[in-house]
Amino acid sequence: MQAAWDLVKVMILFIGCTVLFYYGMLWISNEYSQYKHHQAPEGKALKVINVDKDVLPAMGERLGLFYRLGE
Numbered sequence: 001m002q003a004a005w006d007l008v009k010v011m012i013l014f015i016g017c018t019v020l021f022y023y024g025m026l027w028i029s030n031e032y033s034q035y036k037h038h039q040a041p042e043g044k045a046l047k048v049i050n051v052d053k054d055v056l057p058a059m060g061e062r063l064g065l066f067y068r069l070g071e
Helices: 002-033 059-069
Strands: none
16 A cells, blocks of 8 residues: 555656646747747848859759768
């Protein structure tokens, strides 16, 4: 009987910690979802690359470059 009671206590503790973790993650997610990640640059921001749509490399070439550079 003591082993069953210990198991119930551990289960309640585990479920409580899981619920606390879950709602903590929801709170953090809600905080960061309101943050504007992709704002337009202000001030003296410069465009780093100018992509010419007529000269885009093939997908295989781009993938090969990606693997070669180790990104």
